[in-house]
Amino acid sequence: MDEKQETRLAYEQYADVFEQKAASYLERYIKDDANQFLSLLPGRRVLDVGCGPGRDLEFFSRSGMAAVGVDNAQSMVDKCHGKGFRVYQMDLEHLTFEPDSFDGVWAYASLLHVPKCRFPSTLQEMMRVLDEEGIFYLGMKEGVGEVMKPSAGMGGQRRLFSFYSRQELETVLDQWCEILHFSSTVPASDDVFLNFLCRKKKVMTK
Numbered sequence: 531m532d533e534k535q536e537t538r539l540a541y542e543q544y545a546d547v548f549e550q551k552a553a554s555y556l557e558r559y560i561k562d563d564a565n566q567f568l569s570l571l572p573g574r575r576v577l578d579v580g581c582g583p584g585r586d587l588e589f590f591s592r593s594g595m596a597a598v599g600v601d602n603a604q605s606m607v608d609k610c611h612g613k614g615f616r617v618y619q620m621d622l623e624h625l626t627f628e629p630d631s632f633d634g635v636w637a638y639a640s641l642l643h644v645p646k647c648r649f650p651s652t653l654q655e656m657m658r659v660l661d662e663e664g665i666f667y668l669g670m671k672e673g674v675g676e677v678m679k680p681s682a683g684m685g686g687q688r689r690l691f692s693f694y695s696r697q698e699l700e701t702v703l704d705q706w707c708e709i710l711h712f713s714s715t716v717p718a719s720d721d722v723f724l725n726f727l728c729r730k731k732k733v734m735t736k
C-alpha cells in the first residue's frame with residue numbers, strides 16, 4: 531500500500547473521530563479568513579478540496595454559495611451526502627472538472643497529505659480549475675520534511691504529513707498567485723497551521 535492509500539484508509543475508518551475533533555475548527559480559528567474569502571469571490575462557485583465531513587461546505591452553503599466538495603475517502607463523501615451537500619469521491623491531485631470551473635477554491639488541511647515532491651503540480655491543478663482572478667485559500671502545517679505517522683484516536687493507522695515553512699509556501703504560491711493575507715493558527719501546542727488567502731494571477735497575453 532502506498533502513502534496515499536494508507537492515508538485514505540485512515541480517513542475511511544476514522545471519519546467519525548475526525549468529524550468530532552475538527553467540528554469547531556472554522557468557527558474557532560479561521561472564521562475571519564473564511565469571511566474574507568467569501569467577500570473577495572468574483573462569483574458563487576466554490577470548490578472545497580479534501581472537504582472531509584463537510585464542516586466548511588456547511589458554512590459556504592449557508593452563506594449562499596454554490597459549493598461543491600471532493601474527497602477521496604468514501605466515508606467522508608457519504609457523510610457529506612447525508613447532509614445534502616454536492617460532493618464527489620475524487621483524488622485532489624487529478625480533478626475531473628473543466629478549467630476555470632470555480633470562483634473560489636478552498637483547500638484546508640488537505641494538501642498537507644500530498645508528498646512534497648508533488649505539491650507544485652497539485653497547486654497547479656488547483657489553479658487549473660480556478661477561474662481567472664479566482665480566490666484560493668490554503669491551510670498547511672508548519673514544520674520540516676514529511677512523515678508517515680499514526681495519530682491519537684486513529685488506532686495506529688498512519689497518515690502522510692508534509693510540513694512547510696511560511697517562506698517555502700510563499701515561494702511556490704508566488705508562481706501562480708498574489709498572496710493577499712496570511713494568518714497562522716495554533717489549535718494544539720505542537721500544531722501550527724499556515725494559512726494563505728490568495729488571488730490567482732491574471733494570465734498575461736501578448
Ligand SMILES: C[S@@+](CC[C@H](N)C(=O)[O-])C[C@H]1O[C@@H](n2cnc3c(N)ncnc32)[C@H](O)[C@@H]1O
Pocket residue numbers: 534537538541552579580581582583585600601602603606620621622623637638639640643
Ligand atoms: C485533515 S482532513 C481536512 C478536512 C477538512 N478540509 C477540514 O478542514 O476539516 C484532510 C481531508 O483530505 C482528504 N484527502 C487527503 N488526501 C486526499 C486526496 N489525495 N484526494 C482527495 N482527498 C484527500 C482526506 O480524506 C480528509 O477528508
